[in-house]
Amino acid sequence: MKSLFLLLGCAFIFSACTSHSTKGTVTVYVSEDQVFSEPLLKDFEKETGIRVHAIYDTEESKSTGVMNRLIAEKANPQADVYWANEPIRAEILRQKGILAPYASPQAEGIPDAFRDREHYWTGFSARIRVLIVQKGLKTKPDSILAYADPKYKGSAVIANPLFGTTTSHIAALFTFWGEQKTKAFMKAMKANHTALATSNGESADFVASGSYGFALVDSDDAVSRLKAGKPVEIVYPDQGDKGTGVFVVPNAVMLIRKAPHPENAKKLIDYLLGKESEKKLAFADCAQIPLHKGIPAPDTLKPIRDLKTMPVDFKQVAQKMIEIQPYLKAWSQSK
Amino acid sequence: MTRRTASWIVVVLLAVIGLLPVLSMVFSTFHTEAGFSFEGYRQMLHTPSLWQSFGNSLLLAFTVASAATLAGTFLGILLEKTTLYFRKIWLALLLIPLLIPPYILAYGWYMLVGREGAWGEILFGFWGTACILFSVYLPIAILITSVSLRTIDPRFEEAGLLVCPWRCVLSKITLVLMLPSAMVSFLLIFILSMGEFSVANFLRYDIFPMESFIQFSAFYDFRTATLYAMPLLAIVLVILGIESLLFKKGALRFKSRTERLTIPLHALQIPFLVLIGTFILIIIGMPLYGLMHSIDAQSFIHALHKAAPALGQSLLYALLSALLLVFFGFATAYIIVYRTIKGWRVLDAMNLFWFILPATVIGIALILFWNRPYTNIIYASPLIILFGYLVKYLFLSSKIIELRLSQIPRSFMEAAQLTGASWYQILLYILLPLSSGSLAAAGMIGFVFSLRESTLTMLVAPAGTATLPVYIFTQMANGSEATVASLCLIMLLIVILPLLGLSGYTAYQGKKYDHA
Numbered sequence: 001m002k003s004l005f006l007l008l009g010c011a012f013i014f015s016a017c018t019s020h021s022t023k024g025t026v027t028v029y030v031s032e033d034q035v036f037s038e039p040l041l042k043d044f045e046k047e048t049g050i051r052v053h054a055i056y057d058t059e060e061s062k063s064t065g066v067m068n069r070l071i072a073e074k075a076n077p078q079a080d081v082y083w084a085n086e087p088i089r090a091e092i093l094r095q096k097g098i099l100a101p102y103a104s105p106q107a108e109g110i111p112d113a114f115r116d117r118e119h120y121w122t123g124f125s126a127r128i129r130v131l132i133v134q135k136g137l138k139t140k141p142d143s144i145l146a147y148a149d150p151k152y153k154g155s156a157v158i159a160n161p162l163f164g165t166t167t168s169h170i171a172a173l174f175t176f177w178g179e180q181k182t183k184a185f186m187k188a189m190k191a192n193h194t195a196l197a198t199s200n201g202e203s204a205d206f207v208a209s210g211s212y213g214f215a216l217v218d219s220d221d222a223v224s225r226l227k228a229g230k231p232v233e234i235v236y237p238d239q240g241d242k243g244t245g246v247f248v249v250p251n252a253v254m255l256i257r258k259a260p261h262p263e264n265a266k267k268l269i270d271y272l273l274g275k276e277s278e279k280k281l282a283f284a285d286c287a288q289i290p291l292h293k294g295i296p297a298p299d300t301l302k303p304i305r306d307l308k309t310m311p312v313d314f315k316q317v318a319q320k321m322i323e324i325q326p327y328l329k330a331w332s333q334s335k
Numbered sequence: 336m337t338r339r340t341a342s343w344i345v346v347v348l349l350a351v352i353g354l355l356p357v358l359s360m361v362f363s364t365f366h367t368e369a370g371f372s373f374e375g376y377r378q379m380l381h382t383p384s385l386w387q388s389f390g391n392s393l394l395l396a397f398t399v400a401s402a403a404t405l406a407g408t409f410l411g412i413l414l415e416k417t418t419l420y421f422r423k424i425w426l427a428l429l430l431i432p433l434l435i436p437p438y439i440l441a442y443g444w445y446m447l448v449g450r451e452g453a454w455g456e457i458l459f460g461f462w463g464t465a466c467i468l469f470s471v472y473l474p475i476a477i478l479i480t481s482v483s484l485r486t487i488d489p490r491f492e493e494a495g496l497l498v499c500p501w502r503c504v505l506s507k508i509t510l511v512l513m514l515p516s517a518m519v520s521f522l523l524i525f526i527l528s529m530g531e532f533s534v535a536n537f538l539r540y541d542i543f544p545m546e547s548f549i550q551f552s553a554f555y556d557f558r559t560a561t562l563y564a565m566p567l568l569a570i571v572l573v574i575l576g577i578e579s580l581l582f583k584k585g586a587l588r589f590k591s592r593t594e595r596l597t598i599p600l601h602a603l604q605i606p607f608l609v610l611i612g613t614f615i616l617i618i619i620g621m622p623l624y625g626l627m628h629s630i631d632a633q634s635f636i637h638a639l640h641k642a643a644p645a646l647g648q649s650l651l652y653a654l655l656s657a658l659l660l661v662f663f664g665f666a667t668a669y670i671i672v673y674r675t676i677k678g679w680r681v682l683d684a685m686n687l688f689w690f691i692l693p694a695t696v697i698g699i700a701l702i703l704f705w706n707r708p709y710t711n712i713i714y715a716s717p718l719i720i721l722f723g724y725l726v727k728y729l730f731l732s733s734k735i736i737e738l739r740l741s742q743i744p745r746s747f748m749e750a751a752q753l754t755g756a757s758w759y760q761i762l763l764y765i766l767l768p769l770s771s772g773s774l775a776a777a778g779m780i781g782f783v784f785s786l787r788e789s790t791l792t793m794l795v796a797p798a799g800t801a802t803l804p805v806y807i808f809t810q811m812a813n814g815s816e817a818t819v820a821s822l823c824l825i826m827l828l829i830v831i832l833p834l835l836g837l838s839g840y841t842a843y844q845g846k847k848y849d850h851a
Binding site: 027028029033034035053054055056057058065067068069071072073075076078079092162163167198202205206209211325328329333 | 384450451539549551552553554555557699702703706707708711714715793794796797798799801805808809810811814
């Protein structure tokens, strides 16, 4: 019994001692996939000597696990920086009072549309929402309205709009088209027997395997299937005069209010917003599109300047997203 | 220090570590802007989709528990009571699914049959989820059957054999005597299947814990998420009632006997060998093949190199957690068996409540309670992970030790008391040595369950302390299939190798002892 007590005591002391040193470190919560984000954070460590402690989101938590932690930790934040894979949830954090403003000098050159006016978050390296289409499909869809077109009945799939960038996209449509038109579109999408996948990745796999004709996914999901030699192609939706344009989803980086290491946090934010980081993300497997001018876009995608993009106010979209969650839950569970 | 004071110290420690955080979450479900209210519960009861997923969960848990209990009873008898060849090897192989995170088996099947086609259709849905959970929890039923068979007085079976053959003795005596333990097996597997989330989530089967998860992940609504975990409490209460009835009748007082009768298989030896070999090949061999066929040496070494820090941390935390679980498991078992304080039943219920509560609720409760500037030494260190494991798995370690303590004759303690031994001396020199086997078993179970845990770890692990199961999950998002499969194989090896080493060592020690 005494030795058990001794062991327990040692265990506690050891565990407590392994808590991180507070000097020369920065803690970042990351929603971008670990396979893409970790190399960049390692480079930051090498270049600055600042140790990065990261928590990555997982597939299981649908990219919202660290969001929940940030909210739960509001009173006593552990994170310094949050690297989100889209700015809508950053807006939710801002509205909950979890973020602090920081105007990074590296944000110069990033278009205003992709940064918060009050500097609570700044966008970088974007994905776009594209249609991944089965090669050889007789009539290729060129708009997201194809989901409601009887011509494509039963041949489309979309990720569950309760999670991820699909939620953001639908919320953006609510702000752009208005409630009535968007709900009519959603209803028609259901009536058209649109299949639901659990993620954009799964939607892309369905199309790649020939189970469905097309899906609305993030550009990195489409590019990775294209690079893997799957019989698919990318369509940039709604490029016509009356089209909404493509929905652009930048990464977003933000400083946490009362961050334990604010100076190191700012250095990391500056690093992530730098041109070099955008270049690395553009030529990594995720093929993200740089927002700074003068950085070449990945070969597999068109540069943003060559595309018609959907005008979006991320603040409005964030508010709308909270409002429509019950509707989306009911929609996704309806038959 | 008196026995009562020591018991209260343990209870207070457990209350601070896990009960207060969880209770504060539970109380929040009654709190609305207007004050105390049952409105949340009323709304929940009037949500049809919840009933649908609750029905799905009940159906899944019932199917898995029934199938695993039936098959586990059959296999338990075959491995414990017959002359089947290689019984220990078969048992060791059948234990594998329990030792690894369930989603790894699901991933193995996915790698084997894919998402498309008829097999994919079966895998992704009710039957796939049920079959995988069946293989995961089958070992529990086998182990309980084995233990139960050892407690049967052979004189009953001998008397039966005088008038009818083994088949009749089995059905009319052995199985009847085993019914209470089969009930325990069913209830335990039922609880575990109700709370298991990762397989159903991976295989897209809509179950009740998903509702709570959606409230967390899509709505960021901690209160409603906790509220949606509350129906599980009702199930806990029912199960506690049944469990207490079984205990009252003495049905679970396992007394191991050295003498037991075995059933000679004769001509059935080969058919049963083929049967069990094929069964193991299907439920274990196939998913493991699915995992391994995409792995090459290079990707395995690459994965091992990348996962090394997470691997080391996993082993360390599992080891420390096992120590904690043994200590508190023994303490709570002691309080429950010897009823050292009033309200010992509450402690028992609390353990079961923690065990069945979704890991997401425990995780958020721990964050909200422990994440304060003056408790940073706990929250910002791996201690918070250990607290989580302790809360989640104390039920298992406590029950294992409780069963052993309840078998130790009271006369030993009474004799010691007559010679003037204090309660502490009795505990130190009688109870602990006599329950050392169960302490080792509790430690091993605690180690394995802590090692495979992912949901709670994801929520509370401080930055930079990711464990291997969490690392595997993060790699599943756009990581290469070979890397993910290699990581799963590493996970499998780190769970199985220590157990193989331990069983080899035990066998060696046994032989040495016999030889001496």
